[in-house]
Amino acid sequence: MANLDTFVNRTKPLPVSLSTSQEIRDRASTFVGNIYRARTLAEARAAINHLARVVHGAKPASHEIAAWRCMSLKAGKTGLEGEDDFEVIEGSEDDGESWSGARVLKVMQTEAVMDVVVIVSRWYGGTMLGPIRFEHIETCARDVCRAVRLQDELEDLLATLSSLDDILDNLRSELEKVKSVSSMTVDDAAGPSNSQRRVRKPQDYSSIRKEVDIAKAKRLVTARENAIKNMKTQQEERAPHRKVLRRYLSSYRIFQPRCLSNVQSLTNAPLSPHHPSLQGPRRPPNPLRADGANGPKLDVLKGVKLYILQAKMTAAEIGELYGLAERGGAEICKDVEDAELIITNVSMRKRLERHIEWNVAKSKSLVTPAWLRESVRKNIALPCGDFAALSDLSPTTAANFPAETDTDGETGTSVHPSPTRTTSAQASASHRPPSTPPPTGPIPMNLLPPDPPYRCDMSKLDHLSRFSCCRASPLVCPNQKLCEMLDVMRKTREVEGEDRSSLSYQRAVSVIKGSISEEIAHRRDAEKLPYIGTKLITMIEEYLETGHISEVETTLASPRYHTLTAFTTIYGIGPKTARQLHGLGLTTIEQLETYYGVEHHDVVTTAEHGSLSGEAQTSAGTSSEGSAKAEIQTHVEANKEKAPDAVAVKEAQGVMLDSEEDARDVMEENWIKIALGLRHDLAKKIPRDEVEEIHRVVMKELDDVEPGCVSTIVGGYRRGKEECGDVDIVFTHPNPERTRGLCKRFMRRLYDKGIVTHVMHLSRFHAHNALRTTHWDSLEKALSVFVLPGHKTRRRVDFIFAQPDTYWTAVVGWTGSMMFERDLRLWAKGRGLKFDSSGITRRRDSKLIFPKTEKEVFDVLGLPWIDPTLRNADL
DNA sequence: GGCTGGCAAACA
DNA sequence: TGTTTG
DNA sequence: ACAGCC
Numbered sequence: 001m002a003n004l005d006t007f008v009n010r011t012k013p014l015p016v017s018l019s020t021s022q023e024i025r026d027r028a029s030t031f032v033g034n035i036y037r038a039r040t041l042a043e044a045r046a047a048i049n050h051l052a053r054v055v056h057g058a059k060p061a062s063h064e065i066a067a068w069r070c071m072s073l074k075a076g077k078t079g080l081e082g083e084d085d086f087e088v089i090e091g092s093e094d095d096g097e098s099w100s101g102a103r104v105l106k107v108m109q110t111e112a113v114m115d116v117v118v119i120v121s122r123w124y125g126g127t128m129l130g131p132i133r134f135e136h137i138e139t140c141a142r143d144v145c146r147a148v149r150l151q152d153e154l155e156d157l158l159a160t161l162s163s164l165d166d167i168l169d170n171l172r173s174e175l176e177k178v179k180s181v182s183s184m185t186v187d188d189a190a191g192p193s194n195s196q197r198r199v200r201k202p203q204d205y206s207s208i209r210k211e212v213d214i215a216k217a218k219r220l221v222t223a224r225e226n227a228i229k230n231m232k233t234q235q236e237e238r239a240p241h242r243k244v245l246r247r248y249l250s251s252y253r254i255f256q257p258r259c260l261s262n263v264q265s266l267t268n269a270p271l272s273p274h275h276p277s278l279q280g281p282r283r284p285p286n287p288l289r290a291d292g293a294n295g296p297k298l299d300v301l302k303g304v305k306l307y308i309l310q311a312k313m314t315a316a317e318i319g320e321l322y323g324l325a326e327r328g329g330a331e332i333c334k335d336v337e338d339a340e341l342i343i344t345n346v347s348m349r350k351r352l353e354r355h356i357e358w359n360v361a362k363s364k365s366l367v368t369p370a371w372l373r374e375s376v377r378k379n380i381a382l383p384c385g386d387f388a389a390l391s392d393l394s395p396t397t398a399a400n401f402p403a404e405t406d407t408d409g410e411t412g413t414s415v416h417p418s419p420t421r422t423t424s425a426q427a428s429a430s431h432r433p434p435s436t437p438p439p440t441g442p443i444p445m446n447l448l449p450p451d452p453p454y455r456c457d458m459s460k461l462d463h464l465s466r467f468s469c470c471r472a473s474p475l476v477c478p479n480q481k482l483c484e485m486l487d488v489m490r491k492t493r494e495v496e497g498e499d500r501s502s503l504s505y506q507r508a509v510s511v512i513k514g515s516i517s518e519e520i521a522h523r524r525d526a527e528k529l530p531y532i533g534t535k536l537i538t539m540i541e542e543y544l545e546t547g548h549i550s551e552v553e554t555t556l557a558s559p560r561y562h563t564l565t566a567f568t569t570i571y572g573i574g575p576k577t578a579r580q581l582h583g584l585g586l587t588t589i590e591q592l593e594t595y596y597g598v599e600h601h602d603v604v605t606t607a608e609h610g611s612l613s614g615e616a617q618t619s620a621g622t623s624s625e626g627s628a629k630a631e632i633q634t635h636v637e638a639n640k641e642k643a644p645d646a647v648a649v650k651e652a653q654g655v656m657l658d659s660e661e662d663a664r665d666v667m668e669e670n671w672i673k674i675a676l677g678l679r680h681d682l683a684k685k686i687p688r689d690e691v692e693e694i695h696r697v698v699m700k701e702l703d704d705v706e707p708g709c710v711s712t713i714v715g716g717y718r719r720g721k722e723e724c725g726d727v728d729i730v731f732t733h734p735n736p737e738r739t740r741g742l743c744k745r746f747m748r749r750l751y752d753k754g755i756v757t758h759v760m761h762l763s764r765f766h767a768h769n770a771l772r773t774t775h776w777d778s779l780e781k782a783l784s785v786f787v788l789p790g791h792k793t794r795r796r797v798d799f800i801f802a803q804p805d806t807y808w809t810a811v812v813g814w815t816g817s818m819m820f821e822r823d824l825r826l827w828a829k830g831r832g833l834k835f836d837s838s839g840i841t842r843r844r845d846s847k848l849i850f851p852k853t854e855k856e857v858f859d860v861l862g863l864p865w866i867d868p869t870l871r872n873a874d875l
Numbered sequence: 876g877g878c879t880g881g882c883a884a885a886c887a
Numbered sequence: 888t889g890t891t892t893g
Numbered sequence: 894a895c896a897g898c899c
Binding site: 571572573574575576577715726728760761781783798800813814816818821837 | 889890891892893
């Protein structure tokens with residue numbers, strides 16, 4: 001063997017299959033998939049050849065169907081200029097099995113694997129399989145793609161784990177050193193406190209690797225992180241000088257771009273720092289940001305007036321630089337004119353002139369972000385000349401260097417500008433007292449609402465566009481009555497499960513709301529509108545002549561319509577379930593309650609908190625509940641009584657139900673039961689000022705959990721509704737690492753404090769798997785039931801936590817309205833983009849785009865700016 | 876005339 | 888897996 | 894069971 005190996009004389013290792021799928025056998029044909037790493041076309045080709053000729057050499061397959069996706073440098077590019085230097089090279093070959101290569105490629109695209117080649121081999125057995133063969137081929141391909149993704153994720157986790165282990169070790173020994181020096185109290189150590197300085201044997205994670213136990217790896221990572229946190233607090237208590245600690249923390253952070261270790265183990269070629277696999281969803285946190293923004297205050301830049309030009313910067317970088325500037329004690333100017341020093345990534349005069357006048361620039365010192373980083377790191381204001389951002393300006397940059405002038409005298413300017421705000425886009429921003437600046441540094445300007453607000457240029461809107469995101473749709477339109485009638489049609493179609501028809505009516509409503517500024521007086525006013533066809537014209541004509549629409553009237557006269565729509569108002573009951581329940585013979589919500597076994601004390605939540613709410617109580621309860629009210633009293637007094645009562649009611653009406661077999665399926669203790677209990681509260685609209693109060697309370701609580709967060713109230717409130725069905729809030733934190741898992745932590749706290757009574761839905765998103773490696777926590781959300789302290793009525797509040805990079809797409813995505821969102825996606829699709837609330841992706845190459853402001857979301861999509869209050873495309 | 880119409884994630 | 892949610 | 898696109 002050794003001889004053979006030397007004989008083969010290869011410079012590269014043989015391709016090794018990263019994963020092999022299960023064999024699929026169907027009528028004498030066999031399918032099996034393999035996946036190989038391939039960073040270039042040549043590597044892909046080598047793998048294909050190797051599989052076909054060597055691996056399958058003894059028993060050649062009839063077809064070796066292959067597809068590849070490689071991220072590669074564009075010709076003549078270095079990779080140093082950013083993501084634009086890269087492109088995706090993808091392709092496929094059928095090897096006689098027509099169309100199949102493309103199918104494999106499609107699977108790879110949806111599975112978002114990159115830098116791999118997938119080969120599905122088929123041994124043909126003599127029987128034609130028909131189209132089913134494509135399913136087999138795709139199954140094999142999907143198998144191996146998913147396996148590789150899991151492997152990648154696991155390797156990432158293990159790499160993190162071992163680096164965390166190292167840090168932990170170092171921390172332990174440091175801690176012991178400190179202990180032995182400072183005092184003799186050894187008793188209160190955390191963790192294994194064997195004082196011997198033993199060298200840790202490298203942890204054995206091979207079983208995790210073998211079992212591909214991602215869950216376990218994740219648990220271990222969390223455990224290590226917590227351990228480190230504990231050590232850190234201990235260390236801070238014991239040793240006031242934190243330099244050592246910071247060194248370890250920063251080493252941890254530096255290691256965090258875990259994909260780096262992965263990628264490099266696969267190839268000898270060092271990766272450019274801009275390789276998209278390092279950008280993309282899992283962005284490598286800048287190590288300097290980690291302890292840059294949070295480190296101790298310095299005086300290096302005291303009195304230096306800085307302006308940070310945000311053009312060509314990522315949100316993360318902006319955050320980092322603001323943090324550094326704050327830490328260095330610099331004064332951050334809102335206006336270029338006030339500044340002496342400009343931090344910028346722009347290196348070309350033309351580009352700069354779009355933001356700053358040339359004459360102004362000439363009087364300043366323009367440096368790259370590296371200057372700020374280095375100055376803070378070395379704790380000395382470095383000469384600017386070495387960091388000139390524009391070579392044209394390097395003389396003035398050096399000459400205008402402000403730190404050289406005596407700054408100590410200007411004590412007046414060293415007052416902190418403190419642009420810090422914890423805020424929403426609304427006027428009701430919750431301000432932090434100026435005396436206590438947040439420990440996390442100032443909030444980057446781009447995360448704050450724009451000042452002044454964007455103006456909506458009506459002339460740019462296309463009122464006859466097919467997309468509601470190109471139109472201005474006010475809350476109420478001149479044809480509101482007509483819209484309400486059409487919405488009745490929409491609703492019947494919806495509850496009846498006729499989606500297409502429902503969509504048509506919804507479109508019609510949105511078109512009318514967005515395109516007509518005056519009342520429709522004649523059918524020709526409506527005829528020119530898109531989505532208004534013959535049927536809609538007929539209805540509109542009838543409305544114009546008679547003031548009503550017969551089809552709407554008959555619908556409104558139908559008990560079934562009212563039952564179904566009433567049922568669907570309950571959280572968790574959609575059209576299908578509503579129809580099922582109706583089919584069971586249930587017609588009122590009260591019957592639903594008995595059906596689901598809701599007990600009355602569940603129902604009347606408001607009264608439960610205090611029987612003083614007699615008024616609210618009667619208005620909520622229907623007449624049939626007159627006796628129910630009495631029952632509640634007895635429940636509260638004597639709990640023993642309630643069970644027989646409830647059962648009795650249930651039996652009385654539920655006899656017929658018991659005969660239904662599948663009725664039991666729906667009966668389980670579930671959200672529907674709880675939602676039924678809360679229905680009176682949840683049906684109530686929330687006035688704007690209460691929305692604002694909820695927001696204030698939420699921000700105050702959040703400030704204790706994680707200071708420095710930014711938020712925007714979205715949803716109907718932001719669209720200007722006077723009364724809202726629920727409250728939606730989008731949050732982020734300038735430091736991306738602060739947002740991870742924050743949703744869960746925060747909900748836990750609110751729940752413990754009794755502010756949130758139910759969490760119906762808690763999620764970690766794994767959206768936007770656009771690149772090879774999985775990325776975590778693009779968006780987290782919680783749907784909750786919330787009660788303001790001191791209030792009685794429970795409210796639906798949705799919490800959405802976004803990474804700073806995706807903050808504005810999240811805001812746009814959650815501001816709505818529904819129709820506006822659908823059309824945003826549709827519009828984006830038409831322009832080769834994919835929009836959702838956690839990002840914008842260019843379909844061609846899966847490149848992620850992170851708009852830095854809400855306006856930029858619209859710019860990227862090529863849309864005119866539309867004010868939130870004009871996004872009411874639904875009724 | 877045939878196809879599309881928004882979408883992903885979490886429950887049950 | 889289908890249903891519901893935003 | 895409605896409308897638009899190709």
